[in-house]
Amino acid sequence: MWRGGSNTRTCKRRFFSSPTRSRHHRPPYICRLHSRGSQHLKAMAEVDHLAAERATARFDVEEMKVAWAGSRHAVHVADRMARLVASDPVFRKDNRTMLSRKELFKDTLRKAAHAWKRIVELRLTEEEADLLRQYVDQPGYVDLHWGMFVPAIKGQGTEEQQHKWLPLAYKFQIIGCYAQTELGHGSNVQGLETTATFDPKTDEFVIHSPTLTSSKWWPGGLGKASTHAVVYARLITEGKDYGIHGFIVQLRSLEDHSPLPGVTLGDIGGKFGSGAYNSMDNGVLRFDHVRIPRDQMLMRLSQVTREGKYVHSNVPKQLLYGTMVYVRQSIVADASKALSRAVCIAVRYSAVRKQFGSQDGGPETQVLNYKTQQSRLFPLLASAYAFRFVGDWLNWLYTDVTQKLEAKDFSTLQEAHACTAGLKAVTTSVTADAIEECRKLCGGHGYLNSSGLPELFAVYVPACTYEGDNVVLLLQVARILMKTVSQLASGKQPVGTMAYMGKVQYLMQCKSAVSSAEDWLNPDAIQEAFEARALRMAVNCAQNISQAASQEEAAGFYERSPDLLEAAVAHIQLIIVTKFIEKVHQEIPGHGVKEQLQALCNVYALYILHKHLGDFLATGCITPRQGALANEQLGKLYAQVRPNAVALVDAFNYTDHYLGSVLGRYDGDVYPALYEEAWKDPLNETVVPEGYHEYLRPLIKQQQLKLSRL
Numbered sequence: 001m002w003r004g005g006s007n008t009r010t011c012k013r014r015f016f017s018s019p020t021r022s023r024h025h026r027p028p029y030i031c032r033l034h035s036r037g038s039q040h041l042k043a044m045a046e047v048d049h050l051a052a053e054r055a056t057a058r059f060d061v062e063e064m065k066v067a068w069a070g071s072r073h074a075v076h077v078a079d080r081m082a083r084l085v086a087s088d089p090v091f092r093k094d095n096r097t098m099l100s101r102k103e104l105f106k107d108t109l110r111k112a113a114h115a116w117k118r119i120v121e122l123r124l125t126e127e128e129a130d131l132l133r134q135y136v137d138q139p140g141y142v143d144l145h146w147g148m149f150v151p152a153i154k155g156q157g158t159e160e161q162q163h164k165w166l167p168l169a170y171k172f173q174i175i176g177c178y179a180q181t182e183l184g185h186g187s188n189v190q191g192l193e194t195t196a197t198f199d200p201k202t203d204e205f206v207i208h209s210p211t212l213t214s215s216k217w218w219p220g221g222l223g224k225a226s227t228h229a230v231v232y233a234r235l236i237t238e239g240k241d242y243g244i245h246g247f248i249v250q251l252r253s254l255e256d257h258s259p260l261p262g263v264t265l266g267d268i269g270g271k272f273g274s275g276a277y278n279s280m281d282n283g284v285l286r287f288d289h290v291r292i293p294r295d296q297m298l299m300r301l302s303q304v305t306r307e308g309k310y311v312h313s314n315v316p317k318q319l320l321y322g323t324m325v326y327v328r329q330s331i332v333a334d335a336s337k338a339l340s341r342a343v344c345i346a347v348r349y350s351a352v353r354k355q356f357g358s359q360d361g362g363p364e365t366q367v368l369n370y371k372t373q374q375s376r377l378f379p380l381l382a383s384a385y386a387f388r389f390v391g392d393w394l395n396w397l398y399t400d401v402t403q404k405l406e407a408k409d410f411s412t413l414q415e416a417h418a419c420t421a422g423l424k425a426v427t428t429s430v431t432a433d434a435i436e437e438c439r440k441l442c443g444g445h446g447y448l449n450s451s452g453l454p455e456l457f458a459v460y461v462p463a464c465t466y467e468g469d470n471v472v473l474l475l476q477v478a479r480i481l482m483k484t485v486s487q488l489a490s491g492k493q494p495v496g497t498m499a500y501m502g503k504v505q506y507l508m509q510c511k512s513a514v515s516s517a518e519d520w521l522n523p524d525a526i527q528e529a530f531e532a533r534a535l536r537m538a539v540n541c542a543q544n545i546s547q548a549a550s551q552e553e554a555a556g557f558y559e560r561s562p563d564l565l566e567a568a569v570a571h572i573q574l575i576i577v578t579k580f581i582e583k584v585h586q587e588i589p590g591h592g593v594k595e596q597l598q599a600l601c602n603v604y605a606l607y608i609l610h611k612h613l614g615d616f617l618a619t620g621c622i623t624p625r626q627g628a629l630a631n632e633q634l635g636k637l638y639a640q641v642r643p644n645a646v647a648l649v650d651a652f653n654y655t656d657h658y659l660g661s662v663l664g665r666y667d668g669d670v671y672p673a674l675y676e677e678a679w680k681d682p683l684n685e686t687v688v689p690e691g692y693h694e695y696l697r698p699l700i701k702q703q704q705l706k707l708s709r710l
């Protein structure tokens with residue numbers, strides 16, 4: 001009912017392309033210098049630091065690949081698709097940050113078309129096609145077509161509507177986007193202003209943008225590529241406003257791509273970072289009384305009859321938000337991908353990079369050996385694994401809820417909303433911060449586009465905003481937490497991820513039994529501390545709200561919202577820790593694999609405990625001494641992770657093409673690659689820069705003249 005049953009993710013994200021302009025226009029002398037230089041440097045780079053690193057791993061990397069990917073089949077398919085993309089020159093992406101916006105957009109169109117051609121030629125399955133698009137790795141209109149337009153029709157369209165529209169979308173006879181957000185309102189969906197007024201005389205809806213702020217603003221793929229959109233508008237019939245509903249609206253001609261009468265649209269302009277999300281045509285759209293047939297209202301949840309009567313099926317209104325719930329769960333899975341890419345780059349480079357510590361002319365210290373580097377990097381490595389496993393679990397939950405909804409069982413809707421909203425918020429915020437931290441962990445070279453990290457950050461960071469601003473989503477979780485706390489007194493047993501709240505009597509007064517650093521390796525000790533912290537924070541908030549709100553509960557909620565955010569984060573962190581512990585409890589084949597995951601699970605949990613020690617102490621869950629013991633244990637765990645670090649990122653199984661980073665190369669041959677990349681910059685196309693004769697020469701000459709006069 002949300003997106004039409006199946007939870008198989010069709011397209012995901014990004015689409016990519018290759019250069020439309022050669023960057024090899026260097027004069028011959030530059031080429032000679034460059035090739036001589038790199039040969040020389042290649043000869044120098046004889047020591048492969050990463051080979052030595054790989055030899056120290058204490059587990060079976062191939063089996064860890066299976067644990068990461070989910071199955072042997074998943075490893076195999078992903079591997080095949082990644083290599084297919086990496087070996088195809090059309091999918092080159094090393095020049096992306098140097099392309100102008102127009103070149104980049106055309107490059108995106110080219111890559112998307114080529115990807116589709118390959119998908120058809122090779123008769124790829126949905127799973128393979130999804131992976132191929134993922135490895136093409138360039139945001140583009142296809143993401144929204146497969147990721148939101150198709151799911152919206154599946155979830156909110158009647159069977160008849162699905163029969164009509166989905167085959168067109170599946171064959172790319174139409175290209176669709178998801179037009180919800182407006183210039184004036186994004187977070188507040190109920191505040192949208194676009195109207196869809198039913199005209200019984202013609203059996204049509206009239207779609208209109210009554211104000212400037214009602215202009216659709218942001219939808220990806222809308223600006224230049226889409227022919228159709230699912231447009232969210234206020235449904236008005238028989239003079240009454242029935243709130244927001246979805247409508248399929250054609251925007252552009254299928255003959256020449258020109259906007260249809262009454263439709264004004266375009267791109268909203270350049271965005272953060274070079275390359276990055278600028279390959280996407282986020283758009284603006286205005287309607288001037290555009291007419292669409294009545295049957296283009298998505299009518300699965302509610303209908304308008306031929307006479308103009310509004311009929312709402314006996315289902316919760318929130319099902320209208322189903323497409324957002326679907327995308328939020330997929331964003332959690334994507335968080336682990338983005339985070340693992342950044343961590344892979346930072347771990348490999350930290351193993352190659354050496355600074356200080358040389359004794360008697362001996363080798364310097366690998367920066368990965370510095371404890372500070374480990375304490376910044378290993379929690380991010382552990383988080384990548386944690387997000388991967390909680391993403392898998394969320395995917396299961398989503399599928400389960402979808403099946404229940406099909407059977408008209410709406411009991412788990414709230415759980416699905418809380419988990420998708422909260423996990424989307426926490427995993428994207430952490431991932432965005434972590435990519436930036438990985439850039440810093442790579443020192444100066446991390447700031448170069450060729451490190452891949454600036455672009456990765458710029459592409460990733462809007463995930464904190466799109467599909468629901470993270471603060472707005474966490475406040476949704478907080479509201480559900482407050483509702484659950486208020487129901488405890490009535491004896492109502494919380495279920496699902498809130499079930500721990502049912503142990504309120506115990507969790508409100510329990511004291512951690514930890515008395516040594518090793519005690520923190522006990523999952524029960526961790527679980528109890530996290531549950532007690534989350535529950536106590538929620539109960540404190542609820543008490544403060546009821547004390548502050550002599551007026552209205554909503555006013556108390558508003559006053560306490562900064563604390564509520566923290567309580568929501570604590571609850572979500574508990575879910576992540578719990579799902580990691582559950583994963584590690586399962587049977588996991590492969591020499592040493594389970595032990596490594598166990599260590600990473602403990603790193604993740606104890607790092608969160610250390611980082612939020614204030615919460616744990618303030619709520620009295622643990623003592624300062626126990627907090628210190630957790631930190632002591634964390635240091636020991638880092639030492640355990642150290643010899644396995646490179647192998648743990650190898651298990652992500654990323655090709656150099658997908659990583660897109662000279663610092664993260666599999667062979668660790670970083671310096672020649674950095675040197676080579678520099679020469680590709682358009683500034684190096686000429687030895688003497690453009691502008692020299694206009695600005696540099698006159699300046700220098702003027703100064704020389706002044707000096708000669710002295």
Ligand SMILES: CCCCC/C=C/C(=O)SCCNC(=O)CCNC(=O)[C@H](O)C(C)(C)COP(=O)(O)OP(=O)(O)OC[C@H]1O[C@@H](n2cnc3c(N)ncnc32)[C@H](O)[C@@H]1OP(=O)(O)O
Pocket residue numbers: 012013143144147148178180181186187188189190220318319321322324325327413414417465466467468469472476480
């Ligand atoms: C392929 C990837 C590329 C991504 C490209 C990006 C695309 C986009 O960004 S698309 C646009 C995404 N926009 C948003 O995410 C907007 C965020 N805002 C909202 O989701 C909602 O406005 C809201 C949840 C913040 C508020 O909803 P509202 O209806 O105004 O009301 P309430 O807060 O009062 O909630 C009422 C009731 O409904 C429950 N609820 C809210 N959302 C959901 C949901 N998704 N599923 C199930 N239930 C939901 C909420 O808990 C309340 O329940 P009760 O308290 O029991 O009444």
Ligand SMILES: Cc1cc2nc3c(=O)[nH]c(=O)nc-3n(C[C@H](O)[C@H](O)[C@H](O)COP(=O)(O)OP(=O)(O)OC[C@H]3O[C@@H](n4cnc5c(N)ncnc54)[C@H](O)[C@@H]3O)c2cc1C
Pocket residue numbers: 144178179180181184185186187188217218219220277282462465466467468469470471472475
């Ligand atoms: C790259 C990108 C792609 C996008 N793609 C699409 C798309 O394809 N289709 C589409 O329809 N939309 C799309 N969007 C729009 C996106 O969904 C919205 O920007 C998002 O939902 C946030 O809404 P907003 O911009 O209105 O932020 P605002 O709500 O205006 O947020 C501004 C600030 O106010 C705070 N705030 C807002 N409400 C509250 C509250 N109740 N309590 C406390 N603080 C609050 C927020 O935390 C934030 O700090 C995209 C956006 C981006 C950046």
